[in-house]
Amino acid sequence: MKKIIRTIILACLIIPAIALLAFGPRAKHEVPPGFVELQYWEKWSGPEGIQMAEIVDDFNKTVGKEKHIVVDYMSMTEVNRKVLIATAAGVPPDIAGCWDGQTSQFGALDALEPLDDLAREYGIKKEDYKPVVWDLCVYNGKLYSLPSTPASVALLYNKRIFWRNADKLRAAGLDPCRAPQTIDELDRYSDVLTFRDAAGHITQSGFLPMESWYVNYLCYWWGAGVWDRNTGKFLLTDPRNVAAYEWVKSYATRLGKDSVAEFRQGFGGFNSAQNPFLTEKYAMSQQGPWMANYIYNLKPEMSEVLVPKQLEYFLPHVAREFNYAWAAAAFPSAAGEKDAAFCSIDTLAIPRGAKHPRESFEFIAYIQRPEVMEKLCSLHCKTSALKKTSDAFIRNHMNPYIDVWERLLASPNAHGSPPLPTMAQLNADLKVFIEGVYLLKVDPKKGLEDLQKREEEQYARYNDRQKARLAEAK
Amino acid sequence: MASSKRERREFVKGMAFVSPWFIGFLVFTLTPMGLSLYWSFCDYPLTQPPLFRGLENYRVILHETDFWISLKNTIYYACMALPAGMCVSLGLALLLNTKIRGLGIYRTIIFLPSLVPIVASALLWMWIFNAKYGLFNEVLAKLGINGPNWIADVNTAMPSLALMSLWGVGHTVIIYLAGLQDVPTELYEAAEIDGAESFRRMWHVTIPMISPVIFFNLIMAIIGTFQVFAVPYMMTQGGPFHATYFYTMYLYENAFQNCYFGFASALAWIQLLIVVVLTAFAFWTSTRWVHYQGK
Structure with a gap:
């Protein structure tokens, strides 16, 4: 009896296994012979x-x-x-x-x-x-x-927020029909478009540097860089870089680091209808061109102000922009460079x-x-x-x-990002440094000096390893 | 002769049964461990052959600020999560060991969270800790307290994660419960006759009797807290400002972000050494406080 049960159990295991091997799922396409x-x-x-x-x-x-x-x-x-x-x-x-x-x-x-x-x-x-x-x-x-x-990367702005606050912007000497063109203007637009509730909690902000995906590369809008490919020297302590992160710090100081941290906790995911730009949590953002797709898919009404999207292409090209509740412009350059951008x-x-x-x-x-x-x-x-x-x-x-x-x-x-072999490490370190600046734990100048020293050590170590490898190869 | 033939046959059979585990251990544990020990003395960027560099990796590690930050953070977390987890799970086990109605339901409720997948738990707790819409701050607001930013604040991020670690004490509670049910009732009766009230019964009977279980849970907790990775990696990515940057994150980043596999192997061996030292220390102290029934 035991033998029969054992045989049945074994058969129950082996037969489906063979069947799966013989008739189971195959690759989704067959490669034609000779291909x-x-x-x-x-x-x-x-x-x-x-x-x-x-x-x-x-x-x-x-x-x-x-x-x-x-x-x-x-x-x-x-x-x-x-x-x-x-x-x-x-x-x-x-x-x-x-x-x-x-x-x-x-x-x-x-x-x-x-x-x-x-x-x-x-x-x-x-x-x-x-x-x-x-x-x-x-x-x-x-x-x-x-x-x-x-x-x-360009500056995206919500035209509706600009129009809604046109009087306030005009009162501050700003044009509600265009994007800020200098960093100073960006700050002033941002201040006007930042609102708080009775308890002092931020309900809407103009611009938040920490929300940018490109805060590691702010140097390029300040006319500086992170690493010189010709000399192999790091440029982190360049006064223009210090100025860029002093600017980041100024937002934490003006808005209050804890208020900003609490406000940001209410943001939804990027690829969701709760995207903070779409829910008007902030009026301006640093973003790439793909954002048009996300805006249309997640909040179509921002791309169909006049006519449905399908009819938009019948409009004269110059009139297309009126169909949108958002617009884009070059992000202002603190160095006054025309069309400065990170790519x-x-x-x-x-x-x-x-x-x-x-x-x-x-x-x-x-x-x-x-x-x-x-x-x-x-x-x-x-x-x-x-x-x-x-x-x-x-x-x-x-x-x-x-x-x-x-x-x-x-x-x-x-x-673009410099061709630095230790760039992944630098990016991770920059992220921590910027968090420290935003939380008012790190002084930008001192922090950049420390960062530069650290990155130089990492790079020197990388070069040492390469030299050792070359010596070994010889 | 016949007996030795039978013994030999049984030995072969035994080896045949053990061999899948043994081969698995050899291929997937022992060999990688041996290789990682060798690589810890090498520069090994994975796509190039390992280059022997002696103690260079270990020397560099000791001079790296991130190493000390991540180690300090891990110890800080262990100091909070380990005793809290031990006390809460023991407390829950003691409660679940009482004879009350609906005990099965309570046991299920306490065990259930430990069955929730890690990613789901992390997402759930991110919402619970949310400063704006989170459950905790909602309750605190009802009491007129302005809640903290929990995982977004440098000071509260790590205690928040330690608090969250209590979510998964279900497994430990079950082990304690098994230990508690093994305590002979005569001992409680004897203590009661001697006039011991409930706290003294617990202190002088329960705790010593389940001390081997406490010891086992302690060792597992030491190992577990030094391996914490997935939850903080999903919830905070080590932030804000390295407040929740664990040792395992430092190791992972060096291996898979910077491709320093030799360096990461050295970190892994240091981690193993720390856990071994702590475990050995726990074993050393155990002679004074762990009581085995048979001895």
Whole structure:
């Protein structure tokens, strides 16, 4: 009896296992014989992931079909970490969709294939790109990545809040029909547009520096930088950087650090209808062009003041902006530089040890085609990486102010994150320093001096390691 | 001869049963530990081969301010969360050990939070601690008290996390409860005859009798508090201004953000050493306060 029960149990376990192996789920597509399959890992999920998958489908149906290549798109979180670990394990994806920061970090770690030769072969050259975009793809004189979607950072403002408080703004000598043009003006607009309840709690603010995603890079609007790539010196103690963070501190002092902390606790998530810009928690924000997409999807009425979005394209181009309750302008430069901006890009790279580098580059080169890049950047509501854009790209763009971001990206005063191998560490340290400034725990000048010392030590240690490696190689 | 053949067969069988665990231990624990010990003496950025650098990583660690901040924060958290967790869970277990109606329901209620996934708990507590719309400040406001900014304030962030750690005491309560139910009733009867009131019965009978359980929970809590990572990483990312920057976060950032795997391995070994020292200290003191029934 026992034997029979044992046999039945074993059979119950083994038969489904064999059935699963034989008839279980298979890969979502079969690779036609003679085709090369490329693994493409990307960070985008949600709508942006679906839009990139559309581009991948286009490739598979056209160039891929012709050249016998199939790209398998895989969306994932923390793509940079996964790519690095997979590369170290010798099983990297063929194409990695990362951020510009990884170009220098992974380049320094020898985790990416240089693309110079392939780019030359495919006629992809620096001159075709906006300078800041190309710079972000290069580390140590080598091209390690190419852009997929780039973006610059501008000042977004809520026109409704401006109109509602037009009298107060005018009384303060400010124009309610335009964005602030200097840092001093920005502060004055912000003060007028900040309100508190009877108990003194902030109910609406004009601008909050700590809400910016780019507070680590304020230096670029103050005419300074964080690191000089030519000399290898850190620039953190530059008086202009000190001034930038004194400005951050001034907000904590004026508004009260605890009041701001409490106020910010009431903010909803970025990708939600409770986004603080959409719920009018603040009137002005530092953001990228994609914000137009989020505003339309999460609070459509801000993009349909006159007519529904579908009819907007029938309006004369100059009239389009009246359909919006928000607008964009260059973020003011304390140094008085025209169109100063911070820029970041999404990149495509080939990890070291990828099985099909040539075929992978075929896909990357496809994305660089003007019509493909414009399609992808339109879908993602971003600017184009290329110098030349078609009229249709600007005219039919989802973002009515895309010309502002385009101008900023092409500006000679546009800057990206420096190609510093220890940038990830610097960014983490800057975040803590800025928190300290905002909480009035750190004096900007002293804090930047300490930070500079620390970063110099980190960089020196990095250089020591590199030297030791070179000596070992010899 | 027959017996030795049988013994051998049984030994082979035993080894066959143990082998999945043994192979798993060898491949997934012992080998990585051995490698990480070696890498802790190397510069190892993961994509390049490890380069032996002697004690360099350990020397640098001792000069890093973030190391001391994260260690101090972890000890600070342990000093709050460990005794609070031990006392609250023991207190709850004592309450649940009484004979009252609906005991099963109370036990379930107390155990239930420890079944909630970590991410869900973290999100829930972020709302409870929310200075503007949070439950705590709502209640405090009703009492006319202006509540703090909890996890957004440098001074209250760490105590808030320690307070939150009490949410998951369900498992410890169950272990205490098992220990409490093992205490012979004759001892309580004897103490009662001797005139001992309830506090003295607890102090002189219950505590000594469950001291091995307390000791076990203490060791687990020491290890647990030094491994805290997920909840603060989700709730505060180490902020504000490094107020909740734990040792494990420092280790994780060095490994996966800065790609200093050699450095991170050295940090892991220092962490292990600290836990071993604390555990050894607990074992050393245990001879004075832990009483085993058989001895």
